[in-house]
Every structure is written in C-alpha cells, then in structure tokens.
Amino acid sequence: MSAPPVAEVLLSEEQIQERVRALAADISRDYAGQDLLLVTVLKGGFYFLADLTRALDLPVAIDFMAISSYRGDKGHSGAVRLIKDLDEELTGRHVLLVEDIIDTGLTASYLLRTLAARDPADLAICTLLERTARRIVPTLPIRYRGFEVPDAFLVGYGLDYRQHYRNLPYIGVLSPRSKDGT
Numbered sequence: 001m002s003a004p005p006v007a008e009v010l011l012s013e014e015q016i017q018e019r020v021r022a023l024a025a026d027i028s029r030d031y032a033g034q035d036l037l038l039v040t041v042l043k044g045g046f047y048f049l050a051d052l053t054r055a056l057d058l059p060v061a062i063d064f065m066a067i068s069s070y071r072g073d074k075g076h077s078g079a080v081r082l083i084k085d086l087d088e089e090l091t092g093r094h095v096l097l098v099e100d101i102i103d104t105g106l107t108a109s110y111l112l113r114t115l116a117a118r119d120p121a122d123l124a125i126c127t128l129l130e131r132t133a134r135r136i137v138p139t140l141p142i143r144y145r146g147f148e149v150p151d152a153f154l155v156g157y158g159l160d161y162r163q164h165y166r167n168l169p170y171i172g173v174l175s176p177r178s179k180d181g182t
C-alpha cells in the first residue's frame with residue numbers, strides 16, 4: 001500500500017483520542033439528565049461523532065444531515081442546499097451540532113438557522129477543529145472545541161482531499177505535490 005501524501009502529522013491519533021475523551025467528559029457533565037440529540041453533517045463529521053458518542057456517559061440520540069455547498073476558486077461561496085434532512089424532531093430537545101471543522105463558518109451558520117427554526121430547547125456546536133484564520137461568520141455558539149488549526153490543507157479523521165484520506169486515524173497536512181495533481 002502506498003503512503004498517504006501527508007507532509008506532516010499535525011495531530012496524532014493519540015492526541016485526537018485524548019481530546020475527544022475530554023470533550024465527551026465535558027458534554028456528559030453538562031447535559032446530564034437532558035434529552036440530548038447529536039446532529040452531524042455528512043460526510044466529514046462521522047468519524048468524530050462515532051468516537052465522541054462512544055466516549056459519552058449519557059443516553060444520546062444521533063441523526064445526520066447532508067448538504068451540498070458550492071465552493072469556487074475562492075473557497076466557500078455561502079450557497080448551501082439541503083440534500084438529506086433529519087429523521088428526528090427537534091422541538092424541546094437539547095441539540096448539539098457536531099462538526100469536524102469550522103472554517104469560514106458558513107456551513108454551521110446555515111445549519112444553525114435550519115435547526116433553530118425547529119424550536120429546540122437548546123442549540124450549540126461541538127467542533128473538533130476550528131480554523132479562525134478563514135472565519136467569515138464572526139459569532140457562532142461553539143460550546144466545545146477540540147483544537148485550533150492553522151491555515152493549511154488538512155486530511156484525515158474525516159477530512160478529505162478529493163474524497164480520499166478521510167479514514168486516516170490522524171490529521172495531517174497534505175503534501176503540496178498532491179494539490180498540483182502530481
């Protein structure tokens with residue numbers, strides 16, 4: 001098997017798993033006794049959701065949304081379309097949007113608007129990664145955050161390059177050669 005085109009490991013598997021356990025402990029404490037629903041947007045967030053929920057000490061429900069967002073040469077355009085909606089009702093429930101990364105914040109902002117319209121008791125974000133360098137939406141209710149990451153092309157643990165490398169157990173910086181297609 002050929003080595004993945006990773007120039008540098010930014011977050012090792014051990015670092016990620018330790019942080020996920022710490023976030024799960026915080027969530028378990030904060031939502032004890034509540035009806036908690038974790039919502040993730042496909043595809044990137046599902047590795048984080050799977051590890052996070054297994055580390056929670058709470059009864060918890062999960063659900064998924066899928067969206068398509070148009071990204072041009074200059075990144076996210078802000079245009080988002082809902083492709084798969086939730087199965088669960090949100091009314092009166094405590095909802096946590098689980099993301100692998102908040103970058104411009106446009107995706108989270110769209111999702112929060114959509115979810116808030118369904119009258120949840122509480123709505124907040126848990127993101128593994130945050131890249132404030134590219135933020136366009138200034139205020140987001142990020143209640144839990146794993147790591148701040150630099151402005152580099154990252155792959156692994158849900159993050160892809162042309163749909164590949166999501167399954168790496170660590171997060172790495174994509175080798176510059178890969179982006180040129182060489």
Ligand code: PRP
Pocket residue numbers: 041042043044045069076099100101102103104105106107108158159160
């Ligand atoms: C990624 C990630 C977030 C979004 C964040 O998804 O999972 O949903 O980008 O970017 P933003 O803050 O600039 O909106 P992506 O659109 O790459 O789809 P994927 O999850 O299928 O990889």
